[in-house]
């Protein structure tokens with residue numbers, strides 16, 4: 183079986199560029215981006231700054247690089263970032279806030295990705311030589327390990343009010359903020375009013391092969407450009423990949439609602455299968471499925487068993503698997519996945 187014969191629900195990062203996207207990439211005008219001379223990168227940065235309602239934007243290699251650049255710009259040795267628990271920054275980035283920037287992360291409790299803004303204030307350090315210096319409030323929207331949960335706009339406004347009072351800025355890891363925007367009808371610009379800077383992944387549900395963008399004030403992006411260089415992320419004729427990213431932003435945002443409908447269909451079907459349940463609401467394109475230990479199966483076993491049926495997904499906990507829908511999954515794939523779950527847990 184070739185890999186394309188699988189219904190691949192492991193992540194929305196597995197999408198491959200369409201012929202039209204490849205054509206746009208092949209034809210893109212390019213130049214040396216470190217010298218500021220790549221017209222396609224410049225277009226992408228101007229386009230995303232406008233889309234996100236920010237002064238400036240920066241094209242970077244990955245979501246992880248976007249996060250680590252933000253950490254470097256705001257923090258430094260002996261400082262602390264208050265970040266939502268189970269965030270990608272805290273969970274999946276090889277300890278790089280400490281490793282690359284000497285920054286300590288203080289996790290803020292979440293329930294399926296949702297926090298109480300007061301918990302940020304409670305953890306903000308007083309000015310005392312015993313303590314690290316609190317430099318940043320970090321939020322993830324949608325929250326990945328929280329099951330693609332949307333952090334509601336009013337919650338973001340409440341956090342922004344606390345940020346204004348304390349002078350501590352808010353950064354949003356918006357790897358999937360476009361999913362939140364399409365699911366709620368709230369524009370990216372409205373979300374970005376609730377933070378000082380944010381990132382967006384172009385290589386996930388949007389379907390570009392490579393890249394993320396960071397956006398914020400001119401001053402923030404100047405610092406980010408320097409940090410990107412320091413981390414080895416200054417790319418040259420990057421217009422080739424920026425063209426894929428631009429294509430993704432122009433063609434693949436609105437269709438995210440299809441991914442959400444399909445995720446909801448899987449979530450509903452799972453609720454009717456004995457031994458399976460969803461761990462919380464399915465707001466966007468991620469479904470977290472809990473497996474009752476009474477079934478005798480672990481998450482890892484379900485991952486292996488489903489592969490026999492041509493379905494790929496990830497175990498993300500001892501009794502939990504994760505399904506992610508994306509633009510290379512159609513209705514047939516969804517039906518196949520539901521049928522496989524039913525057969526396995528009949």
Ligand SMILES: *Cc1c(COP(=O)(O)O)cnc(C)c1O
Pocket residue numbers: 243244245246247249270271322324326355357358383385394
């Ligand atoms: C995937 C992801 C990232 C990292 O993106 P990469 O491009 O894989 O480095 C960052 N934050 C969140 C919330 C993510 O889901």
